[in-house]
Amino acid sequence: MKLRSHRLVAAFIFLYSFKVWSAIDVVPKVLELTGDSDRIAIINNGEKTEFINIKLKKITNPGIDYSFENYIDIKEEDDPKIYYSPFRIALSPKQKKYLTVKRVKDVLFEEVYRIDIMPSLLPISNGNDSSVIINIGFSSIIRNYPKVIRKEFEFNCGNTQDVVINKGNAHITARYISGDLNGEAINIYPGQKKSFPHKDVVVENQACRL
Structure with a gap:
């Protein structure tokens, strides 16, 4: 699996026309968690306030094509090893806020997570026609490493x-x-x-x- 962020697309569908924007950026695209905590910056590069939903899920079969990955929502995991906050944020134009990722338990083997950064969707008018809004978010990777890394x-x-x-x-x-x-x-x-x-x-x- 390549180390790259995957853009996620969601849409409200009404009739014929559509509009697309991607105001949100995330840094870093791959977070390597080697200590007890770290942060991800979420940036609004657009001209409107964005309301962001954040979801963290563990990849249970890492190393395969993105489209075939299986997940466990971190909120549903029986014994979660990491925690994140906040779950939702509002970003004014050009504003940057931080998502904190904390390790709650040590791991024996590397675990891989995908964190989805998704703007909320609101329909807008386009003259007399209804519109389809396709708002683009990010899905980034978190690598939760053992305290001592052993490559063999x-x-x-x-x-x-x-x-x-x-x-x-x-x-x-x-x-x-x-x-x-x-x-x-x-x-x-x-x-x-x-x-x-x-x-x-x-x-x-x-x-x-x-």
């Missing part, structure tokens, strides 16, 4: 495929150096095993071993 893996060559097994407690990165996906990178999480076409990737900048 096996990466063995095969005749047609090379196999990597992550035996550490944090993700490792496989980077394509040839083939159709040259230049792409994916993360492999603790306990995961993945296969790649022979000599297509390096893992943590290391080639496979015979």
Whole structure:
């Protein structure tokens, strides 16, 4: 899975016309939680006050394509390891506020969360026609790391495929150096095993071993 933020789209649909805007920005796009707490800045770059809903969910199958991820809402998790506040904010034009993420329990293995920053939607008039408003928010990543990070893996060559097994407690990165996906990178999480076409990737900048 690439480390990138994914924009989320929501819409009120009425008739024929629509309007689109993206006033909200989030920094950083990937938060690496290595201490007890950290912050994410939410910025309103627009000209109108924005009312923001914030939702945090744990990814239960990290390392796959975004569209196939499974989640647990942090509010529904039996034993949450992190907490965030506030759940909602109002941002005046050009205003910046901070979302605080706190670790409440240590983890043995890296956990990955997706935090959705979603502006509220309100319909507006467009002459005599009704409008569709498509308001764009952000979905960013939070990585909750163990206090001591240990990267350990096996990466063995095969005749047609090379196999990597992550035996550490944090993700490792496989980077394509040839083939159709040259230049792409994916993360492999603790306990995961993945296969790649022979000599297509390096893992943590290391080639496979015979």
